[in-house]
Amino acid sequence: MDNSELLAWLDGRYRRWIALISTIDPARMDQPGVNGDWSVKDIVAHLTGWNRWLIARFHAACQGEPEPLPPWPASLTSDEDINGWIYMANRDRSVRKVVDEAQAVHQRLRGIIEGLPAGARIELVEPAFYRVWIGETQFLVGEFFDHFHDDHEPDLRAWLARDAATAAAKHNPIDHGPT
Numbered sequence: 001m002d003n004s005e006l007l008a009w010l011d012g013r014y015r016r017w018i019a020l021i022s023t024i025d026p027a028r029m030d031q032p033g034v035n036g037d038w039s040v041k042d043i044v045a046h047l048t049g050w051n052r053w054l055i056a057r058f059h060a061a062c063q064g065e066p067e068p069l070p071p072w073p074a075s076l077t078s079d080e081d082i083n084g085w086i087y088m089a090n091r092d093r094s095v096r097k098v099v100d101e102a103q104a105v106h107q108r109l110r111g112i113i114e115g116l117p118a119g120a121r122i123e124l125v126e127p128a129f130y131r132v133w134i135g136e137t138q139f140l141v142g143e144f145f146d147h148f149h150d151d152h153e154p155d156l157r158a159w160l161a162r163d164a165a166t167a168a169a170k171h172n173p174i175d176h177g178p179t
Helices: 003-022 040-062 079-090 095-114 143-171
Strands: 121-126 129-134 137-139
Touching: 003 095, 003 121, 003 129, 003 143, 040 079, 040 095, 040 129, 040 137, 040 143
Parallel strands: none
Antiparallel strands: 121 129, 129 137
16 A cells, blocks of 8 residues: 555545534634633644644654654643643644644654655554554554544534524524413
């Protein structure tokens, strides 16, 4: 399998993700309540934070360099603690900056895949899930989208549905007739 197939898959997943995110009014993207206290912006920052770490490791492997240190403090080892750190690092950033960074990170991932070194192996693990091997190190390049789809998209869609139902109720009050 070559990188053009992986890039086509990655671009398709990215377009679907952007299409969904683009349906949300930017003024609402920092409203809490989508996933617990997290907003859409917080979810995007969370996914981007993990994707930045994947890309840093992926880039280093492609260059034959040692794995870099993670961007979070080394004392953080659990996903929950790391997610908390990512949240705190991004909570005061604007929606525009968070979304722009997500787009830039996606472009960096594309660039890495376009320039994979000779000997890199791309394999389809299961329908629509790819793994890239650089030597003995594997990279799950679709983890951003898979994690979003499995763990955050249902909450986001439920939040959007609740909002739509609330807006419809405000615009179409039930006529109870004369009282």
